[in-house]
Amino acid sequence: xxxxxxxxxxxxxxxxxxxxxxxxxxxxxxxxxxxxxxxxxxxxxxxxxxxxxxxxxxxxxxxxxxxxxxxxxxxxxxxxxxxxxxxxxxxxxxxxxxxxxxxxxxxxxxxxxxxxxxxxxxxxxxxxxxxxxxxxxxxxxxxxxxxxxxxxxxxxxxxxxxxxxxxxxxxxxxxxxxxxxxxxxxxxxxxxxxxxxxxxxxxxxxxxxxxxxxxxxxxxxxxxxxxxxxxxxxxxxxxxxxxxxxxxxxxxxxxxxxxxxxxxxxxxxxxxxxxxxxxxxxxxxxxxxxxxxxxxxxxxxxxxxxxxxxxxxxxxxxxxxxxxxxxxxxxxxxxxxxxxxxxxxxxxxxxxxxxxxxxxxxxxxxxxxxxxxxxxxxxxxxxxxxxxxxxxxxxxxxxxxxxxxxxxxxxxxxxxxxxxxxxxxxxxxxxxxxxxxxxxxxxxxxxxxxxxxxxxxxxxxxxxxxxxxxxxxxxxxxxxxxxxxxxxxxxxxxxxxxxxxxxxxxxxxxxxxxxxxxxxxxxxxxxxxxxxxxxxxxxxxxxxxxxxxxxxxxxxxxxxxxxxxxxxxxxxxxxxxxxx
Numbered sequence: 001x002x003x004x005x006x007x008x009x010x011x012x013x014x015x016x017x018x019x020x021x022x023x024x025x026x027x028x029x030x031x032x033x034x035x036x037x038x039x040x041x042x043x044x045x046x047x048x049x050x051x052x053x054x055x056x057x058x059x060x061x062x063x064x065x066x067x068x069x070x071x072x073x074x075x076x077x078x079x080x081x082x083x084x085x086x087x088x089x090x091x092x093x094x095x096x097x098x099x100x101x102x103x104x105x106x107x108x109x110x111x112x113x114x115x116x117x118x119x120x121x122x123x124x125x126x127x128x129x130x131x132x133x134x135x136x137x138x139x140x141x142x143x144x145x146x147x148x149x150x151x152x153x154x155x156x157x158x159x160x161x162x163x164x165x166x167x168x169x170x171x172x173x174x175x176x177x178x179x180x181x182x183x184x185x186x187x188x189x190x191x192x193x194x195x196x197x198x199x200x201x202x203x204x205x206x207x208x209x210x211x212x213x214x215x216x217x218x219x220x221x222x223x224x225x226x227x228x229x230x231x232x233x234x235x236x237x238x239x240x241x242x243x244x245x246x247x248x249x250x251x252x253x254x255x256x257x258x259x260x261x262x263x264x265x266x267x268x269x270x271x272x273x274x275x276x277x278x279x280x281x282x283x284x285x286x287x288x289x290x291x292x293x294x295x296x297x298x299x300x301x302x303x304x305x306x307x308x309x310x311x312x313x314x315x316x317x318x319x320x321x322x323x324x325x326x327x328x329x330x331x332x333x334x335x336x337x338x339x340x341x342x343x344x345x346x347x348x349x350x351x352x353x354x355x356x357x358x359x360x361x362x363x364x365x366x367x368x369x370x371x372x373x374x375x376x377x378x379x380x381x382x383x384x385x386x387x388x389x390x391x392x393x394x395x396x397x398x399x400x401x402x403x404x405x406x407x408x409x410x411x412x413x414x415x416x417x418x419x420x421x422x423x424x425x426x427x428x429x430x431x432x433x434x435x436x437x438x439x440x441x442x443x444x445x446x447x448x449x450x451x452x453x454x455x456x457x458x459x460x461x462x463x464x465x466x467x468x469x470x471x472x473x474x475x476x477x478x479x480x481x482x483x484x485x486x487x488x489x490x491x492x493x494x495x496x497x498x499x500x501x502x503x504x505x506x507x508x509x510x511x512x513x514x515x516x517x518x519x520x521x522x523x524x525x526x527x528x529x530x531x532x533x534x535x536x537x538x539x540x541x542x543x544x545x546x547x548x549x550x551x552x553x554x555x556x557x558x559x560x561x562x563x564x565x566x567x568x569x570x571x572x573x574x575x576x577x578x579x580x
Contacts, residue, residue: 002231004210005474007186009196010203011224011530013245014159014180015238018218020211021162021169031101041095045088045102048142053082055138059171066174068281074171077128078135087113103143110136130192134166154178159220163211165192173199180222182229184211204229251575255533259290263536267543271518273536274330274526276504280318283325286529290536293329293387295526296452296504297322299375300336309371315378323386332389332452332504332526333379334431335372335404339364356466361394366403376411383423391429391452396436398443431504433457438486445497452526453490455505459483478507479563484516484554491521502526511575512567514538519551541574 033041056079064072081087087109094105110132117129154177164185170192173181179201186193186205196203202224213231214220221230221241230237263271274295275286283294302310302318310318323331339360365372379390392404405428415422429450432438438458444451455478460466462483465476477483487503494501502524507513509527514535517525525535550570557563 001234001237002213004204004207004229004231005227006182006204006207006229008202008204008224008227009186009193010181010199010201011528012202013225013241013248014157014202014222015219015241015245016157016159016179018161018182018214018216018220019154019158019178020214020216021160021165031104032099033101035099038096038099041100041102041105042092044143045091045095045106048102048106048139049082049088051142052135052138053079055142056082063171068279078131081132081135082139103140106139106143107136110139130164130166134169137166159222161211161214161220170196170199173201180224181205182207182210182214182220182222184208251534251537255537258533258536258540259288261290261536261540263292263539265518265539265542265544265547267545269523269544271539272502272524273532273539274332274502274504274524275529275532276526277322277529280321281325282529283322283331284327285325286532287325287327287329289529289532291329291529291532293326294322294331295502295524297331297333298337299334300338303336303338309374312374312378312381315375316381319379319382320385323382323388326386328386330387330389332391332429334391334393335362335365335375335379337361337393356460362392362400362404363394365392366400366407369407372404372407373411373414376408377414380408380411380415380422380426381420383426384421388423389427389429389450391431391450393431393454394433394457395430395444396434398440398447401430401444401447429500432490434461435486438490441490441493442497445494445499448499450500450502451490451494453487453501453503453505455483455487455503455507458486458505459507462486477560478510478513479560479567481555481557481559481563484563487517488520488551488555495521500524509535511535511538511571512564515542515547515550515570515574516554516567518542518544519547519549519554538571538574 056075060072060075060079063075090109091102091105094100094108095102098105100108114129114132114136117132157177157179159180159182160173160178161182162184164183165181173196181196181201181203183192183203183205184207193205196205202222204222204224204227207229210229210231218232219238221228221233221237223230223241230241233241263273265271272292273290274293275282275289275291276296276298277283277286277294278298278301283297286294297319299315299319302315319333322333337360339355339358359367376390379388382388383390390408392401395401395404408428412422412424427449429452430437430444430448431452431454432441432444433454434457437444441451459476459478459480463475463477463480465472491501501522503517503522504526506527508517508525509531511534515538518539527535550567554563554566557566
């Protein structure tokens with residue numbers, strides 16, 4: 001038995017036989033055609049392009065209906081590239097000048113296009129190489145008239161193992177028997193990852209070499225909840241995970257009944273459970289899952305588009321959609337957190353030696369004030385439509401907060417001069433994600449309206465572990481005593497200053513930490529909509545006094561193992577059926 005750790009792109013778990021998807025490359029040798037056949041090759045190319053575009057339009061429409069607009073938008077770029085007259089002309093010129101076959105010309109130009117992306121230093125643009133590969137395969141299939149075997153023929157549930165998936169392959173998954181995915185490669189901001197999250201099944205990516213370790217028919221386990229894939233599990237492990245899977249399914253049915261109920265502890269303490277969203281329509285999705293509003297709107301995903309940064313009007317429309325989706329409930333909008341692993345496509349940025357410690361987040365915003373103020377104006381315009389708060393990410397000093405606040409005041413003046421209404425008393429807060437901010441939280445509390453703890457970055461900076469690096473992911477843990485004590489100190493400082501404090505990182509949605517977080521004084525938690533019902537259930541089964549007792553005990557431990565074992569035992573006492 002082997003246990004591999006990667007990056008989760010879907011929670012839950014799946015147990016099934018593996019099907020290994022081999023790399024699907026067409027090998028096109030050079031072939032010349034008689035001059036008299038050149039017009040026919042040009043016609044073959046034109047027909048193939050039109051068919052490929054039609055396929056993409058149909059696929060886009062299917063995704064829009066089944067997975068939402070944002071999943072469907074993945075294929076906008078594909079369609080745009082295939083409609084690009086310069087690309088078409090390059091292929092046609094090769095056919096005319098070299099009297100090459102349409103297949104050879106298309107493959108040659110598309111491969112050159114891929115090499116251009118490979119040579120770029122922007123990680124997001126390098127990811128687009130896979131999109132170009134996807135388009136090349138689609139175009140060649142239509143030129144050659146070949147039908148490759150896909151996953152539609154499967155007759156029983158399987159777990160798909162591959163080096164990587166193209167967006168097209170990923171979009172086809174909902175119509176197959178695939179119940180989980182495990183990939184060698186992958187990045188959190190790739191189109192494939194976006195589609196996998198929309199798909200809603202367990203998936204783990206960035207596993208390095210799983211496709212070479214697994215053979216078709218091997219039984220494997222994908223544990224998206226804990227970011228694990230287990231190869232060739234023992235009978236004991238299988239029995240354990242089958243019990244977890246069955247419990248998970250039973251629990252999911254039970255949790256559906258809690259959607260309309262408030263998260264109130266047995267001793268009548270109201271806990272507010274908000275949703276984290278990346279796309280505007282998810283605000284309404286969170287509401288259907290029982291959320292109290294939006295605790296974190298990650299706006300940078302608006303900027304990760306092939307066509308570059310959205311205009312002020314486009315941003316306004318997105319924020320307004322999210323606010324309307326919350327139906328009068330609170331919406332907390334975080335200004336864009338670009339840099340590190342998330343880049344706009346307007347420029348090809350010089351490679352940073354250590355991007356997680358580089359020009360990112362609020363630093364990037366203050367360096368690009370025009371872009372920043374455009375976003376702030378859009379947020380302020382949208383604020384009149386509901387209950388809105390704005391917060392700035394990754395602060396390390398009061399000076400950064402004051403500069404960001406001044407930029408917001410400048411945006412307000414712009415709107416005032418233009419006679420555009422906005423919410424003048426908009427609450428302004430901070431995302432607490434750095435050790436510097438945690439240590440200086442008392443000073444921040446004198447200036448901010450609220451504090452939202454971003455545990456994802458806070459953990460990685462406290463522990464000096466890149467959370468996106470699979471080589472060191474075993475060291476990234478919210479259970480580290482230093483992390484837990486830092487959380488306790490921040491919450492206590494906010495409580496003493498009477499400043500609203502919430503937690504919006506992944507810890508908020510992890511059942512393991514629920515009682516500890518309530519025990520240290522948190523009353524507002526923001527998480528993936530899929531986790532809300534489960535956290536609501538445990539909240540309704542405990543008292544705050546019990547949670548405080550658990551937190552006090554946890555804070556005496558010296559190792560992560562002690563913390564994990566104790567919290568698992570205590571959680572099982574409350575939810576013995578939950579597959580922790």
